[in-house]
Amino acid sequence: MRKILNRLIALRRVACLLFLMLQCFPVLHAQQDSTNPYKLPLVADTGAYRQEITLNPSMRLVDLEAYIPGIIPDVRYATVKNFTGKQVYTSAALYARLPVAVALRQVQDELKRQGLGLKVFDAYRPYAATLLFYEIIRDTAFVAAPWKGSRHNRGCAVDVTLVDAFSGREIDMPTPFDEFSPRAASNYDELPKKVLLNRGLLQRVMQKYGFSVYPDEWWHFDFSGWEKYSLLDLSFEQLRQVR
Numbered sequence: 638m639r640k641i642l643n644r645l646i647a648l649r650r651v652a653c654l655l656f657l658m659l660q661c662f663p664v665l666h667a668q669q670d671s672t673n674p675y676k677l678p679l680v681a682d683t684g685a686y687r688q689e690i691t692l693n694p695s696m697r698l699v700d701l702e703a704y705i706p707g708i709i710p711d712v713r714y715a716t717v718k719n720f721t722g723k724q725v726y727t728s729a730a731l732y733a734r735l736p737v738a739v740a741l742r743q744v745q746d747e748l749k750r751q752g753l754g755l756k757v758f759d760a761y762r763p764y765a766a767t768l769l770f771y772e773i774i775r776d777t778a779f780v781a782a783p784w785k786g787s788r789h790n791r792g793c794a795v796d797v798t799l800v801d802a803f804s805g806r807e808i809d810m811p812t813p814f815d816e817f818s819p820r821a822a823s824n825y826d827e828l829p830k831k832v833l834l835n836r837g838l839l840q841r842v843m844q845k846y847g848f849s850v851y852p853d854e855w856w857h858f859d860f861s862g863w864e865k866y867s868l869l870d871l872s873f874e875q876l877r878q879v880r
């Protein structure tokens with residue numbers, strides 16, 4: 638009888654151990670998946686990206702500084718001068734899909750004829766940065782929902798402002814870049830007339846070439862047809878490897 642009892646106790650121990658192991662398994666599995674916790678279809682290695690651009694060359698990410706004469710880069714996420722207070726990007730780079738770059742070059746040409754130009758704060762953003770931004774802000778009015786991904790992750794969004802072409806200085810806009818306040822809304826109207834005109838000009842020129850402004854951020858523009866482009870999680874260093 639005692640033998641049977643001991644065997645039963647041992648069996649119970651084994652069952653408990655198995656139960657604990659099964660409980661731990663999803664945690665271990667989730668940890669392995671921390672770069673893509675929402676299981677989005679991401680292009681996350683250079684092989685998959687190469688395949689994508691071979692099949693459809695318009696998917697290629699283009700270096701905007703090389704492609705658009707005169708644009709002024711100010712990649713804040715490659716510095717500590719951004720809302721996170723940390724350097725998020727390992728280097729300063731501005732990439733966008735080929736049709737986005739073509740349209741933005743037309744915007745720049747048109748602005749140039751008016752003595753103005755574009756300053757670009759951000760363009761393609763690796764998905765890893767979108768995950769990080771949401772951890773910090775947790776407000777999907779101002780940062781993209783990581784379970785959907787950002788249009789920046791698709792290489793189809795740009796954060797821009799206008800500069801005087803001669804001095805390179807920014808012209809007056811409602812708020813600084815990335816100020817998360819009601820004043821940043823694209824239709825906020827309690828502003829000086831000059832500021833309203835400047836913001837209106839930026840919106841009109843961008844719209845003419847296929848971009849639409851994001852309602853909560855006057856500086857953010859999405860390119861039409863963004864949904865046809867994949868979400869990417871490639872670092873700038875990885876992109877530089879692909880010729």
Ligand SMILES: [Zn+2]
Nearest residue numbers: 794795796857
């Ligand atoms: Zn943006």
